[in-house]
Amino acid sequence: MGQSIKGKVAFITGGARGIGRATALALAEEGVNVGLLATTETTLREVAEEAEQHGISAAYAAADVSSPEEVEQAIEKLTDSLGPADILINNAGIGTYGSFLEIEPEDWKRVIDVNLMGVYYVTRQVLPQLIKKNGGDIINISSSSGLKGTAGSSAYSASKFGLLGLTESLMQEVRKHNIRVFALTPSMVATELTNKGNPTEEEKEKYMQPEDLAEYMVAQLKLHPRIFIKTSAQWATNPF
Numbered sequence: 231m232g233q234s235i236k237g238k239v240a241f242i243t244g245g246a247r248g249i250g251r252a253t254a255l256a257l258a259e260e261g262v263n264v265g266l267l268a269t270t271e272t273t274l275r276e277v278a279e280e281a282e283q284h285g286i287s288a289a290y291a292a293a294d295v296s297s298p299e300e301v302e303q304a305i306e307k308l309t310d311s312l313g314p315a316d317i318l319i320n321n322a323g324i325g326t327y328g329s330f331l332e333i334e335p336e337d338w339k340r341v342i343d344v345n346l347m348g349v350y351y352v353t354r355q356v357l358p359q360l361i362k363k364n365g366g367d368i369i370n371i372s373s374s375s376g377l378k379g380t381a382g383s384s385a386y387s388a389s390k391f392g393l394l395g396l397t398e399s400l401m402q403e404v405r406k407h408n409i410r411v412f413a414l415t416p417s418m419v420a421t422e423l424t425n426k427g428n429p430t431e432e433e434k435e436k437y438m439q440p441e442d443l444a445e446y447m448v449a450q451l452k453l454h455p456r457i458f459i460k461t462s463a464q465w466a467t468n469p470f
Contacts, residue, residue: 232452236261241308241315243295243352244322246273248421249371252440253319256448258284265308265315266290267301267352268322287312295322295348296340305355314359317451320349321371325386338385345389349396357404365408367451367458370397371443374417374463390415394461401460410458412450416443417465438466 240257244250245266254264258281266274266281266288274290281288289311291304309315323345326337349370360366375383376390394413401411420437443464450459 232454234261235317235448235451237263238316239263239265239312239314240317240319241265241267241305241352241356242319242321243267243348245290246270246277248321249419249440249443250319250321251277252444253321253447254281254288255284256441256444257317257451258282258286258288260448260452261286262317263287263312264289265312267293267295267304267308269294294344295352296343298351301348301351302355305352309359314363315356315366316360316363317367317369318353318356318360319369319371319447320352322348323371323389325383327382327386329382330384333385341385342389342392345386346392346396349393353400357409360409361404361407365455367410367412368400369412369414369447369450372397372413372415374415374465377415377463397461408455410455411460412458413461414443414447415461415463417463419443436466436468438464 240262242250242254245254246268254266254277257264263286264281266278268274269292271292278288278290289308291307293300293304295301324341326333326341370393372393373390375387376394379387397411397413416438418437420439
């Protein structure tokens with residue numbers, strides 16, 4: 231028998247669009263109060279207003295997850311509005327692609343700063359809230375590129391491989407506090423990131439959709455507290 235997540239509080243990074251937006255709305259349908267963090271305040275407000283139509287409370291804070299100062303202020307704002315988190319979903323991410331020598335050092339570093347250091351900064355602020363509650367869930371969105379590197383994805387793969395290592399270590403560390411730490415490694419999802427490759431409309435329809443991952447995360451969160459799926463891969467059935 232699973233558990234109800236109604237009334238819980240979830241903080242979601244990258245909550246303004248794509249997977250983050252879809253997850254916020256899916257959780258709102260389950261009665262979860264959502265705190266959204268992203269860089270664009272206008273879009274965050276729109277998602278928060280849409281989530282509130284499900285009768286829950288929503289808050290948002292504009293911040294760059296690669297800035298520890300902005301993250302601290304954002305988490306304080308969300309906590310003041312909604313209370314401490316029960317769920318943290320680290321979804322914010324960027325991608326820079328090109329051959330190893332083509333990508334400029336500052337661009338390579340930016341990917342690491344957002345995709346890996348951003349998770350560290352946000353989790354460092356939220357984790358004490360979960361420990362104080364002696365329970366909670368952290369979901370980190372990695373990628374199939376975190377399982378297997380490909381030509382042209384050195385920065386992105388490095389960040390997502392690193393995120394899996396962070397997830398594994400943190401999972402082992404906080405189990406004693408009844409905190410579950412999940413990692414998802416999806417392949418192609420129809421988001422702005424994959425759209426940079428200029429797929430056709432037919433191709434995009436065959437990709438996984440953000441709503442697919444949102445549905446999957448809700449199911450994981452509703453598992454009985456005694457069990458969780460540490461790492462899981464999601465693939466489109468027939469993308470080509």
